[in-house]
Each structure stands twice: as C-alpha cells, then as structure tokens.
Amino acid sequence: MRKLCFNPKTPSFAMERNSPSSSKSTPTPPRLSYSEEDSFMEEAESLILKWNADTSAYAKVTSLFYEDKTEAKNYINCVNQLQNTMHSLISTNPSSHKLVLAQNLMQIAMKRLKKEFYQILSTNRAHLDPESLSARSSRTSATSSASDCDDEDDDIRAAADSISEVEQVSSAAVADLKLIAHCMLSSGYAKECVSVYIIIRKSIIDEGIYRLGVEKLSSSRANKMDSEVLDFKIKSWLEAARISVRTLFNGERILCDHVFGYSDSIRESCFAEISRDAASLLFGFPELVAKTKKYSPEKLFRVLDMHAVVSELWPEIESIFSSDYTSAVRSQVLASLQRLTDSAQNSLAEFESTIHKDSSKLALNGGGVHWLTIQTMNYLAILADYVNVLSDIFPRADWLPPPRSSSLPESYLYSPESDYSASTPALTARVAWLILVLLCKLDGKARHCKDVSLSYLFLANNLWYVVARVRSSNLQYVLGDDWIAKHEAKAKRFVANYEKVAWGEVVSSLTVNPGAAEAREVFEKFNAKFEEAYRKQNSFVVADRDMRDEIKGSIARSIVPRYREWYDAVLATVGSVRDLTVTEYVTFTPEDVENYVANLFFFGTASSSVTSSPHRRWS
Structure with a gap:
C-alpha cells in the first residue's frame, strides 16, 4: 500500500479529530507604532523580496522551508504581522503608500507560500503514505525492547534510528503545512491554499482506489x-x-x-x-x-x-x-x-422458488440421495454461516412463511414441523421452512414411484442425509436438538415402513409352525419370496454407512432367527438320515440367508456419490 494514501500513526499528529488543541489560534501580533511600522515595512520588504522567485534566481530553485526552518518561521511571522499592519493602515490611513506596498508584498508572499505548500505536499508523498506510517506505530515497542538489552543488535539500532528519522520528516512536513495553511487562510488566501491541497491529495486518494x-x-x-x-x-x-x-x-x-x-x-x-x-x-x-x-x-x-x-x-x-x-x-x-438487503431477500425467495419448480422426472436412482437434496442442504449449510448478517437483513415478518398461500400439501403444511411459535427465532423458522419445502418436493417425487418399498427407502435416505448435513454444519445451532431428534425419528419410521413393505412377505412365509407335512410348501414359498426380495432390494442404494448397517442388521434379525428355527425343526423331524425329498427344496441354509442379507446394497452403494456422514450409530 506504499504511496496509496496517508494514515498517521505517530503521536506528533495522530490526534483525535476536533480536539480542543486543533482549534487554538496563533496570537495576533501587537499593533506597531509609526516608527516601528516603517522599520517593519523595510524588513518585511527585504525578506519577502529575497524569496521572490520572479526576481531571484536563488529563490527560484530553493525551498524556504527546506533550506532554513528558522527563516521560514520568521517569514510566516512577517506575513502575519504584515496582515496586521494592513488592517491598521486601512483603519487609520487608507491612502498611505505603505498600504499599497503592503498589498504588493502580501501578494508576493502568498505566491511564495503557495509554492512552498505545493513543494512540501509533493516532495513528502512517500513520507505521508499509510504503509510507512503504519510501520512507524511499532517504533516505541521496538526501541524500548532494544534498550532493555545490553547487547543490542546493530541492525535493530540502525532500523530504529532510520524509522525515527523518517517520522521526524513527516511530522515536520505536517507542521509546516499547518503553519502555511493557517497563514494563508488568515490572510484571505484560503482558495489558493485549498486548491493546491485538493489537487495533490485527491490524486493520492484516486490513485489509491485504483x-x-x-x-x-x-x-x-x-x-x-x-x-x-x-x-x-x-x-x-x-x-x-x-x-x-x-x-x-x-x-x-x-x-x-x-x-x-x-x-x-x-x-x-x-x-x-x-x-x-x-x-x-x-x-x-x-x-x-x-x-x-x-x-x-x-x-x-x-x-x-x-x-x-x-x-x-x-x-x-x-x-x-x-x-x-x-x-x-x-x-x-x-x-x-x-439494495443489498433487497437483493438478499429476493435471492432467498428465488432459491425457494427453484425448489418448488423442480420438475425432474428422473428415476429415484435406487432410492439414493437426490441431487436436489444435496444442492439444497449444501446451500443451507453455507447460509448458516451468515447467521448474524441474516438476522440483521431479514425482519421477522419476512422470515416467517405465509402458510395459507403456500403450495405445500396440507399434510406437510400443518404438520408439527411447520408450527412456528412467537418465541421461535426468525432464522430458525425460515431455514426449517425451506427444508420443509424440500421434503415436500421429495415426497411428491416418491409418490410417483410404482415400487412402494423404493419410495420409503428414497425418503429415508434423503431425510437422513438432511439430518446428517444439519449435524455437520452450523445448521445444528440454527435448528436445535429438538428439530434434529424429531427428523431422526421420522427417518426411522421411513426405514421401518421400508422393511415392512420390502421384506414383510419373506417374514410372513415363516409363520406356520414347522413340521414335515408343510415343509416343502413353506420352503418353496420362502425361497421364492426371499429370492425376489433380494434381487430387487440389492439394486437399491443406502447412502449412509451407519444407516446401511442398521437396516441390514434389522432385516437379519427379522428373518434369520425364524428361518433357523424352521430349518432346524424340519431337519430334526426327518431324522439323522437326511430325506432327499427335503434337501431337494432347501435352497438356503441359515448361514446362506445371513450372508445374503449382509451383502445387501453392495452394488447400490457403489453408485452413490454421497459421502457417509460422520461416525454416529443410526439407532
């Protein structure tokens, strides 16, 4: 940022704006007697003409404030006294030739001071930039720490000396500018002084922005x-x-x-x-x-x-x-x-509209997580990082959805998830509403599926992904533990419905008490139902690893113990010599059934691009 702008850090002039000290005026020079007036006019004429660039080659190439600070201050005092003398002459002797001389000298002096003002501003651009002045703010700590060490490093000492020198230059420049500005303003030449200042400092600001x-x-x-x-x-x-x-x-x-x-x-x-x-x-x-x-x-x-x-x-x-x-x-x-507030409100409304308008007719992809779910939850997870900003941007009235005008089905619209009490934080209500819109859309997609078990698994997968995404982001703080627990329970109900529809007939085929007379019929029925269910369900997707293991475990607990009871009872009935007519229709051993269930969803998981949620038992 060097040469971009100016940010004073030094104690010499980095004072509070509008401080009382900044408003103090320089004392008005005392009125001179007639003889003193003559003597002063001679001295003033000599000093002012000495630094007249139009008549002096030396003055043309030399800076008054750079060459001799003492003479520069005398020059300012001379101009201030000249201004006081002019006021005195106007009130006492307006036709005096000394007034004409004073006016001419004043014009020459103001031209000189304007030039000095310009030179100080232009030549000190490097000293009045923010980078060098910001670096100077650490000078005190650097030098004090160095002085505490007896074997102070020469490089540190040299750097401190260099910083001190630069600070003195910039502080002196500001002091000179202030002295000249006050002199010109009090002499009625504010326009000339300000015009120079604006030209140079505006160029620094404009260049900095560029x-x-x-x-x-x-x-x-x-x-x-x-x-x-x-x-x-x-x-x-x-x-x-x-x-x-x-x-x-x-x-x-x-x-x-x-x-x-x-x-x-x-x-x-x-x-x-x-x-x-x-x-x-x-x-x-x-x-x-x-x-x-x-x-x-x-x-x-x-x-x-x-x-x-x-x-x-x-x-x-x-x-x-x-x-x-x-x-x-x-x-x-x-x-x-x-404008930013309006844009944010419109963008969020547009986002909700894109969920409503989604009309993709794609198959449910084995019941896996839909792309709309992934995109929506990624969006909301990022949005949850802006809680403070959103709370400022959206008044409560804008956050709360108008249920009566919504296109959501009544089963969703008036469900417990859509109840917003007066104590519900606005952001919580709005995020919960957007997720509700998503779940409604997913429910509509599931209703078009001819396979009921697949629709339940689709809803379970997507709702569990929603919950997992909430848990792994700041959404957990926005929605709260109650919301998470409620939707976890709902996801489990979807899983229970899936298991009932997908594997219910397999389980019901083993309800008859085991016996040799019914063995053939039961085994044949079980074989057919199990093969059909396995073939269909093994192409389905369970995206979350913990959820997948829990579903397979639940299926195994429902089928394997019953089948093992049947299997053992039938074999015990036919005796130690295996009846060939029985073994002919026993396709699966209990271990076979257990292994098949353990391998469920193996191919389906490979097609899913959804990353498993962080470790957590889905039970």
Whole structure:
C-alpha cells in the first residue's frame, strides 16, 4: 500500500479529530507604532523580496522551508504581522503608500507560500503514505525492547534510528503545512491554499482506489460480465473496502483535520472534495452488484459478504464522513445497504422458488440421495454461516412463511414441523421452512414411484442425509436438538415402513409352525419370496454407512432367527438320515440367508456419490 494514501500513526499528529488543541489560534501580533511600522515595512520588504522567485534566481530553485526552518518561521511571522499592519493602515490611513506596498508584498508572499505548500505536499508523498506510517506505530515497542538489552543488535539500532528519522520528516512536513495553511487562510488566501491541497491529495486518494482494484463499472457492463469475473471483483472489493476506510479515507481525514484545523468549514469542505469521487466509486459498487439481474445461488453469499463488510465499517464511515459536506457519502452507503438487503431477500425467495419448480422426472436412482437434496442442504449449510448478517437483513415478518398461500400439501403444511411459535427465532423458522419445502418436493417425487418399498427407502435416505448435513454444519445451532431428534425419528419410521413393505412377505412365509407335512410348501414359498426380495432390494442404494448397517442388521434379525428355527425343526423331524425329498427344496441354509442379507446394497452403494456422514450409530 506504499504511496496509496496517508494514515498517521505517530503521536506528533495522530490526534483525535476536533480536539480542543486543533482549534487554538496563533496570537495576533501587537499593533506597531509609526516608527516601528516603517522599520517593519523595510524588513518585511527585504525578506519577502529575497524569496521572490520572479526576481531571484536563488529563490527560484530553493525551498524556504527546506533550506532554513528558522527563516521560514520568521517569514510566516512577517506575513502575519504584515496582515496586521494592513488592517491598521486601512483603519487609520487608507491612502498611505505603505498600504499599497503592503498589498504588493502580501501578494508576493502568498505566491511564495503557495509554492512552498505545493513543494512540501509533493516532495513528502512517500513520507505521508499509510504503509510507512503504519510501520512507524511499532517504533516505541521496538526501541524500548532494544534498550532493555545490553547487547543490542546493530541492525535493530540502525532500523530504529532510520524509522525515527523518517517520522521526524513527516511530522515536520505536517507542521509546516499547518503553519502555511493557517497563514494563508488568515490572510484571505484560503482558495489558493485549498486548491493546491485538493489537487495533490485527491490524486493520492484516486490513485489509491485504483491500485486497490476498484474501478468504474456501469450497470450494463456488470450484467454482461461472466459470473466468475464479477465474483473476482466482489472479492477484491471486500478487501479494498476495509483498506480504503481504515487507511485511505481515515488517514486523509486526520491529515486534513491537522492542516486546516483552524477552520471547521474549510477542513470539512476540503475533505469532502478530496474524497467525493473515490467514495462514490467505492460505496456505489455494492449497489451496482445488488442491481444485477443475473441470479445464481452463489450470488446471495457474495451479497451477504458485502453487507457484512459495509455493516462492519459503518461506525467508522459515519465518523470519517460525519459532516454535512459528506452527507451524500453516508446516504450512498445506507442506500447500498438497503439494495443489498433487497437483493438478499429476493435471492432467498428465488432459491425457494427453484425448489418448488423442480420438475425432474428422473428415476429415484435406487432410492439414493437426490441431487436436489444435496444442492439444497449444501446451500443451507453455507447460509448458516451468515447467521448474524441474516438476522440483521431479514425482519421477522419476512422470515416467517405465509402458510395459507403456500403450495405445500396440507399434510406437510400443518404438520408439527411447520408450527412456528412467537418465541421461535426468525432464522430458525425460515431455514426449517425451506427444508420443509424440500421434503415436500421429495415426497411428491416418491409418490410417483410404482415400487412402494423404493419410495420409503428414497425418503429415508434423503431425510437422513438432511439430518446428517444439519449435524455437520452450523445448521445444528440454527435448528436445535429438538428439530434434529424429531427428523431422526421420522427417518426411522421411513426405514421401518421400508422393511415392512420390502421384506414383510419373506417374514410372513415363516409363520406356520414347522413340521414335515408343510415343509416343502413353506420352503418353496420362502425361497421364492426371499429370492425376489433380494434381487430387487440389492439394486437399491443406502447412502449412509451407519444407516446401511442398521437396516441390514434389522432385516437379519427379522428373518434369520425364524428361518433357523424352521430349518432346524424340519431337519430334526426327518431324522439323522437326511430325506432327499427335503434337501431337494432347501435352497438356503441359515448361514446362506445371513450372508445374503449382509451383502445387501453392495452394488447400490457403489453408485452413490454421497459421502457417509460422520461416525454416529443410526439407532
């Protein structure tokens, strides 16, 4: 950031703005007697003409304040006394030739001081930049720690001396600028002084904004810009905003306050003129982005990032641009905040609309996690990281959904999940509502499935993914433990329904008491039902590993013990010599059944791209 701007850190001039000391006036020189007046006029003429660049080659190439500080202060005192003498002459002898001489000398002196003012500003740009002055803030700690050490390193001592020297130069420059500015302002040459200051310091602010990557951007260009390019510009702006406010504008504010500390109106109008264009460019960017017509789910997060940064900087912006002269800047910042708020609200409404409008007719993909579920939960998980910003942006009335106007089925709309009490946090209610919209959409997709068992498994997989995603993100703090427990229980009910529909006939085929007479019929029925169920269910997907193990264990507990009882009873009935007519229709041993169940969903898991949730027993 070197050469970008000015951010004073030194105790010599990094004082509180509008402090009482900044308003003190230089004492008015005493009125001179007639003889003293003549003597002063001769001395004033000699000194002022000495530094007249139009008549002196020496004065043309030499700086008064750089060459001799003592003479420079004498020059300022001379001009102040000359101004006092002119007032005295006007009141006592307005036709005096000395008044004409004084006026001529004053014009020459003001021209000289204007040149000195310009030279000090231009030659000290490097000393009045934020990087070098920020580095100087650590000078005290560096030198004090070095002095405590007897064997202080020469490099540390040299660095401290160098920093001290640079600080003295910049402090002296500010003191000289303040001295000249007060002299010119009190002599009625404020316009000449301010014009020089504005030209140089405005160029520093404008250059700083440019170097930070903030450029003028039209609405049409922003709308035509690729999302990746606009995203890059937003990220650059986020960093530029902090640097600009805390270094660029704040530093210029402090410098302006010190140089023109004797006049509130001049320092405020001067700072306003210097910062107006750069501030408009910087603070107008969020509003421009918010007004772009392109919608993408990611746009909301960038809008929230900008809103967070502007809100974070607002107290500093309000302090730096506190006067009536800079009220337009404050108004623009507030307008940008409102635009960002509107954009965020519209983006979230658009996101909800995309869930409602999803009309993909794809098969349920073995009952696995739907892409809509993955995208929605990823979106909401990121959204949960912006809890503080969202709480500021969305009033409670905007968060709570209007149930009567919703397109959700009544079974979802008036379920316990959609009940929002007066004590429910607004963000919690809104996120729960968006998940409810998703679950309703998934329920609609499941209803179109001809295989009932697959529809239950589809709902179980997706709801469990939702719960797992909530647990692994800040959504757990937004929705709370009660919400998680409630939806875990609902997912288990889906699993229970799946097991009942998918494996119920296999279990019911073993309800007859074991006996040799019914053995053939029971085994044949079991073989057919088990083979049919296994063939169908083995192509299904159970995405979560813990859930998969729990389902297979539950199926095995329902089937294997019953089958083993049948199997052992029948073999005991036929005796130790195995009846060939029995063994002919015994396709599976109990161990076979157990192994087949253990291998369920093996192929289905390979087709699932969903990562298993963090370790946790699904029971």
